[in-house]
Amino acid sequence: MTVIQATVDRAQLAGRLRLVVTRLNRRLRQQGETGMSPSAFSALATIARHGPLSLGELAGVEGVKPPSITTTVSALEAQGLVTRVADAADRRVSRVTVTPRGRLRLLRSRTRKTAYLAARLETLGASDLQVLHEAAGILERVLEDDR
Numbered sequence: 001m002t003v004i005q006a007t008v009d010r011a012q013l014a015g016r017l018r019l020v021v022t023r024l025n026r027r028l029r030q031q032g033e034t035g036m037s038p039s040a041f042s043a044l045a046t047i048a049r050h051g052p053l054s055l056g057e058l059a060g061v062e063g064v065k066p067p068s069i070t071t072t073v074s075a076l077e078a079q080g081l082v083t084r085v086a087d088a089a090d091r092r093v094s095r096v097t098v099t100p101r102g103r104l105r106l107l108r109s110r111t112r113k114t115a116y117l118a119a120r121l122e123t124l125g126a127s128d129l130q131v132l133h134e135a136a137g138i139l140e141r142v143l144e145d146d147r
Contacts, residue, residue: 052095
């Protein structure tokens with residue numbers, strides 16, 4: 001195999017992976033039944049994982065403009081999924097934390113998504129499961145390089 005063919009093969013594989021990951025993500029989002037937009041769910045999950053966060057920090061992590069995150073957090077707050085508390089060091093800054101109700105919403109969504117995927121995996125044989133197990137490890141390593 002020449003270097004050019006290896007590059008083409010990698011490009012083709014990258015295209016297949018991109019497509020299948022996109023489809024999988026779409027199906028998992030559908031299974032999650034969160035009752036909120038993907039961006040709001042992402043913000044909620046980020047707050048749960050990294051919080052408490054200021055609105056500026058959250059906007060930075062989510063890669064959106066501060067006015068957008070303010071709107072998103074206001075909607076999450078109206079649903080009782082997050083609360084804002086004044087920063088102890090700087091009272092002008094508010095920090096956003098997830099409420100128990102927000103944590104429950106995240107848990108239920110993740111549980112539904114995992115159950116959906118586990119049911120799909122039930123249809124596979126042992127050798128396919130082993131291949132997926134190894135592929136998951138490889139994808140984790142590839143993504144760790146981005147950190």
